[in-house]
Amino acid sequence: MTDEQSQPAPTCTQGRLTDIQKTRVDFARRDWEYARSEDLGQLDAAGLILLVEKLRGRLGDVLEVVDEAFPQ
Structure with missing residues (x-):
């Protein structure tokens, strides 16, 4: 069993984002x-x-929120 398989699945953080994270999303x-x-x-x-640059920036921002919500 690899480390990835032995780790429990992350718990749902729905409703647990900070106000700032919710605003960013x-x-x-x-x-x-x-x-x-x-x-x-x-x-x-x-x-x-x-338009592409704006969306690219927003994608990066949302990925940061995901990293904050599900730290490795």
Whole structure:
């Protein structure tokens, strides 16, 4: 049995995020919904780059929240 298999599964942290973590996830969710509603065909190259950069930053932020909620 490897170390990965012997470790118990992380417990659910739903409802246990701090207010700041919830806000960070909410910002990411809003940016995601905005990006999904945007007509990408109407954006110029600069607009697409800005959108991708914003989403990339939000993804990084959410991954940090996951690391905080489920420390290794």
